[in-house]
Amino acid sequence: xxxxxxxxxxxxxxxxxxxxxxxxxxxxxxxxxxxxxxxxxxxxxxxxxxxxxxxxxxxxxxxxxxxxxxxxxxxxxxxxxxxxxxxxxxxxxxxxxxxxxxxxxxxxxxxxxxxxxxxxxxxxxxxxxxxxxxxxxxxxxxxxxxxxxxxxxxxxxxxxxxxxxxxxxxxxxxxxxxxxxxxxxxxxxxxxxxxxxxxxxxxxxxxxxxxxxxxxxxxxxxxxxxxxxxxxxxxxxxxxxxxxxxxxxxxxxxxxxxxxxxxxxxxxxxxxxxxx
Amino acid sequence: xxxxxxxxxxxxxxxxxxxxxxxxxxxxxxxxxxxxxxxxxxxxxxxxxxxxxxxxxxxxxxxxxxxxxxxxxxxxxxx
Numbered sequence: 001x002x003x004x005x006x007x008x009x010x011x012x013x014x015x016x017x018x019x020x021x022x023x024x025x026x027x028x029x030x031x032x033x034x035x036x037x038x039x040x041x042x043x044x045x046x047x048x049x050x051x052x053x054x055x056x057x058x059x060x061x062x063x064x065x066x067x068x069x070x071x072x073x074x075x076x077x078x079x080x081x082x083x084x085x086x087x088x089x090x091x092x093x094x095x096x097x098x099x100x101x102x103x104x105x106x107x108x109x110x111x112x113x114x115x116x117x118x119x120x121x122x123x124x125x126x127x128x129x130x131x132x133x134x135x136x137x138x139x140x141x142x143x144x145x146x147x148x149x150x151x152x153x154x155x156x157x158x159x160x161x162x163x164x165x166x167x168x169x170x171x172x173x174x175x176x177x178x179x180x181x182x183x184x185x186x187x188x189x190x191x192x193x194x195x196x197x198x199x200x201x202x203x204x205x206x207x208x209x210x211x212x213x214x215x216x217x218x219x220x221x222x223x224x225x226x227x228x229x230x231x232x233x234x235x236x237x238x239x240x241x242x243x244x245x246x247x248x249x250x251x252x253x254x255x256x257x258x259x260x261x262x263x264x265x266x267x268x269x270x271x272x273x274x275x276x
Numbered sequence: 277x278x279x280x281x282x283x284x285x286x287x288x289x290x291x292x293x294x295x296x297x298x299x300x301x302x303x304x305x306x307x308x309x310x311x312x313x314x315x316x317x318x319x320x321x322x323x324x325x326x327x328x329x330x331x332x333x334x335x336x337x338x339x340x341x342x343x344x345x346x347x348x349x350x351x352x353x354x355x
Contacts, residue, residue: 073344080341112344126339130346137293180346181289217291 001058001273008033009057011041013078018064018103021240025265026061028243033061038078042085054089058272059099062106064171064238074131074174075108083113083123090115091122097275099155099268100232104172107131107224107234111177116234117196118227119187128187131236132176135217141171143249144215144237146199146223147206153195153230155271159263165206166199166260167248168237175216175236177225188220199224199235231271239264277324279355280334282342285316290347327354 008026010033012019019035026033039045040052054060068077082090094100094115102110108131110116114124134140146168148160160166179187191197201214201221208214214221216236224235239261245251247259286292292314299313319342321334334352343350 072341076341076344127344127346130344132290132347133293135291135293137297176291178290178346181287 001276003030003269003273004032006031006059006269006272007057008059008061009041009052009054010035010061010063011038012036012063012065013038013067013081015067015069016063016065016105018105018238018240021238021243022061022063022103025240025243025261026059026269029265029269031059031269038081038086041089042081044085054086054093057098058276059101059268060093062100062102062109063240064104064106067105067109070105070174073108073112075105075110075112078105078109079112079114082109087123094122094227094229094232097229097231099271101156101264101268102232102234103238103240104175104236107236108174110232110234115232116227117187117191117225118232119190122227128179130178131172131174132178133174134172134176134215135211136215139171139173140175140215142169142215143167144170144223145202145204145213146235146237147202147208148198149200150198150226150230151195153228154198154226154233155230156226156233156264156268157198158270159267163206165202165204166263167242167250168235168239168261169241170215170237172216172236175218177216177218177222177236179219184219188222191225194228195230196225196228197222198226198233199237277322278327278330280321280323280330281353281355282319282321282334282338282350283316283353284319284338284343284348284350285314286347287349330354 200208203209208221226233242259242261294315295313
């Protein structure tokens with residue numbers, strides 16, 4: 001499949017606010033992205049021309065924002081709406097190997113839907129993890145450094161070189177990834193064994209580090225995880241905001257080149273064009 | 277009609293940065309002898325049905341939306 005044939009569904013509801021950057025990141029790589037409201041997939045209050053089917057797309061991307069005002073919990077309302085009407089289609093989409101990306105609020109939605117970490121099966125009945133309030137109790141908005149720790153399972157990071165410290169900005173108040181406290185260590189080991197941990201927050205030397213390098217107090221400084229198959233990926237920082245080098249804070253002091261986030265979109269496009 | 281009061285609180289051991297920050301602010305305002313502040317969320321759900329059946333339905337609501345079992349405990353009071 002050629003890049004120009006790849007259809008990307010950038011899914012939003014009220015309160016989503018990073019759909020434009022997500023859309024542009026895919027557009028710049030020559031794909032055919034489309035900003036789609038959840039109602040267009042569920043067929044609620046839309047005309048027949050506005051109706052869309054999830055199965056017509058090759059990539060599903062959940063952008064950041066404050067979907068439904070972050071009411072109840074960040075991502076919970078979006079997750080409930082999606083699960084109530086689209087659960088079957090979502091599971092089929094993922095089972096067919098098509099990739100799903102969740103950034104920031106999108107990651108919170110994937111966790112609340114039970115699509116991540118998905119320790120057993122494609123979608124858990126109730127959430128198996130949570131993105132809780134940052135330890136600082138503040139909205140942390142600044143550049144963060146990430147290092148890939150994934151061994152190769154994740155289809156979104158194949159073009160991110162091992163050992164590279166990537167600058168990807170964070171902007172969230174609820175990004176502390178937690179698992180049930182009594183089994184937290186055990187679950188993290190299981191995620192490691194399954195190659196489901198993708199990115200960790202690191203210091204400039206590339207060593208996993210706590211606050212302020214890790215903005216939220218996340219378990220073992222984890223920034224992003226994927227499912228066991230590697231085609232569902234969620235992370236708190238925003239790769240779409242550093243598609244170009246000139247949106248890096250230090251862009252005048254380093255040689256020009258692609259932004260650090262671009263490799264994530266190139267990786268998934270490479271996967272889709274070769275495998276689907 | 278019944279009113280179900282759902283109280284969602286953090287499990288023991290889960291950090292409560294909001295509560296901790298509130299405690300600090302209250303102390304800065306000069307309130308003394310404060311031991312702890314915990315944040316909880318309360319939903320009043322107005323619905324039809326008798327109390328036994330209502331409780332079962334509200335429990336399902338908690339499981340599917342109002343609480344995340346990873347960090348929350350919840351209790352239901354039918355008023």
